[in-house]
Amino acid sequence: MNYDLSTAQQDVKERAAEFADREVVPYAAQWDREDRFPLEVFEKLTEAEFMSLCVPEEYGGCGMDFLSYVLLIEEISRADAGVGVTLAVHTSAGTLPILNHGTEEQKTRWVPDLAGGTKIGCFALTEPEAGSDASAIQAQAEKVSGGYRISGHKQWVTNGRVAGTMVLFARAQEGVSAFVVSMDTEGVSLGKHAEKMGVISATTDDVLLDNVFVPEEDRLGEEGEGLRIALDTLAGGRIGIAAQALGISEAAFRYAVRYATERSTFGKPIAEHQAVAFKLADMQTKLEAARLLTYKAAWTKDQGLRHVEIGAQAKLFASKTAREVTGEAIQVLGGYGYTKEFPVERYYRDAKVTEIYEGTSEIQRLVIARALLGEAARTG
Secondary structure (H helix, E strand, C coil): CCCCCCHHHHHHHHHHHHHHHHHHCCCHHHHHHHCCCCHHHHHHHHHCCCCCCCCCHHHCCCCCCHHHHHHHHHHHHHHCHHHHHHHHHHHHHCCHHHHHHCCHHHHHHHHHHHHCCCCCEEEECCECCECCCHHHCCCEEEEECCEEEEEEEEEEEECCCCCCEEEEEEEECCEEEEEEEECCCCCEEEEEECCCCCCCCCCEEEEEEEEEEEEHHHEECCCCCHHHHHHHHHHHHHHHHHHHHHHHHHHHHHHHHHHHHHCEECCEEHHHCHHHHHHHHHHHHHHHHHHHHHHHHHHHHHCCCCCHHHHHHHHHHHHHHHHHHHHHHHHHHHHHHHCCCCCHHHHHHHHHHHHCCCCCHHHHHHHHHHHHHHHHHHHC
16 A cells, blocks of 8 residues: 655645645635635636646646645645635536536536636535435426526525536426536526635525526436436535545644644643643544545545545544544633634634535435445345
């Protein structure tokens, strides 16, 4: 077993880290305070070719593997989880479904603008009455001459307010179907902007659909294949959220270590007190375990192997680790950790959502258990 990154992967990680430290870290706290989407950063991410890292070259991308993309999301999320999830949704939920399920004409028409950063992608699946149970969506796609008329209410759409392209799911005659829709299409409008606990620099919005006409050629896959496309997309997207959780954990761990070596009590750095040293040891151990599981999930996807279960495991464990590590970082800082003067309270707020979106931790356990029990039945 070889755990070394390739030269190309290491280069991506180093470039992403340098970008994050220069363009994101100095401003992240301000974006959080102002509830502001930093569009200028995404222009710079485009210049650095990070908006298209794992898009094939023939569609305007860099042609890198999925593990390289995971390394990118980890480093950007270490600097600001809001920027990290915006980039993750744009790539794994807004672009890859078109690449994985679109026709050649659809890929040629939609993907270059996404890869080139002239449009940001979003993913509209969840509704007020359909969250974890995606099969319950009520948005209707009525078949009409030349296409569909779609009406409904989508919720928790990351990037909704800034997106140019939307991968949309609605119920057609043959079942839930997937569509690619330009956000400037007549009948598409924005509803409530969510005021969130964390990932503040990422915009999260309701998207309203009022008799939106979508040409038949903009349907992804066959009618009724929408749930399969959604689940396939989420299987890969969960690995990206695990990477986001890794980045948050790493940021909190680094800050806790630095603080513990600089802060002194009873005549020595608090890091030399066993109570604190053991916390740091546990934090690092959980972080490294989560990293190995996440990287293995990305590698599994790159090999073209089934990655549903391992992706769920990576997200489940990495998100739990993020919540625990950020909580312990606050504990290491004591009262300072509970104030906005120090960044660990932001890391703690950001970490929680990784246990919720792209499938809650309870859904991840359900995915894992079903696979486990199904395997047991086949071999028992």
